[in-house]
Amino acid sequence: MFRKLLLGTVTLLAFAAVTPASADIILDTTGQGGTGNNVIFSSIMDNRLILGRLNGQNEEVVRFRDLTPTQDPNNPFTGATNGNDIKIFNTVDLDITVFDRNNLQQLGVTRDIFSIKGDGTLLVRVTALETDGSFKDFNFSQALGPGQNGFDFKAINGEFIWDVDLRVVGGSIKDFEHFRIDVAPQVGAVPELSTWFMMIIGFAGVGGLAYRRRNQFRLA
Numbered sequence: 001m002f003r004k005l006l007l008g009t010v011t012l013l014a015f016a017a018v019t020p021a022s023a024d025i026i027l028d029t030t031g032q033g034g035t036g037n038n039v040i041f042s043s044i045m046d047n048r049l050i051l052g053r054l055n056g057q058n059e060e061v062v063r064f065r066d067l068t069p070t071q072d073p074n075n076p077f078t079g080a081t082n083g084n085d086i087k088i089f090n091t092v093d094l095d096i097t098v099f100d101r102n103n104l105q106q107l108g109v110t111r112d113i114f115s116i117k118g119d120g121t122l123l124v125r126v127t128a129l130e131t132d133g134s135f136k137d138f139n140f141s142q143a144l145g146p147g148q149n150g151f152d153f154k155a156i157n158g159e160f161i162w163d164v165d166l167r168v169v170g171g172s173i174k175d176f177e178h179f180r181i182d183v184a185p186q187v188g189a190v191p192e193l194s195t196w197f198m199m200i201i202g203f204a205g206v207g208g209l210a211y212r213r214r215n216q217f218r219l220a
Contacts, residue, residue, distance in 0.1 A: 024159070031150055049064070114180070117174045
């Protein structure tokens, strides 16, 4: 019985170690969800980089990097604070990443919520970090209408949103605002095969010890 249980456990762990979950990122454009931490304006580092920071108990840093090939000197890439919010202006290619409070280690998030004012077609590439440490890109497109256009991206299968790139074709982002995120407590990964092996050996050792103790008890 013990041997069958051990064999089943080894098979299950081996299957989990070589079969990563498939990432799933979904988009809701019907409105802006009510959860998440507001990202407030922090500073303008240079003409290509703006920093934001989460308010409240979290202090993670958000980097907004302008990847526009050629900036318009009459409408420069810039940002500002607006109450408990951040506003970013004048870009056709905005890359968004989240880092720890010291702005050193990149983090994954489970949700990104924001609104955009602009024109043209917005192309969004969301890079997801899967549980096995690999990355997968998800691509979305949406024509920007008049007024605010709301976007709500969610990771729904245990993965994390690692990077978001917003690129506009035939127009520009005039105003990016109302940005909220849900920060993952840590970036997880499936243990390496050596770790699985040690877990299996440990399980076998504990199970074998219990088996021997039962036999000794019966003999006594």
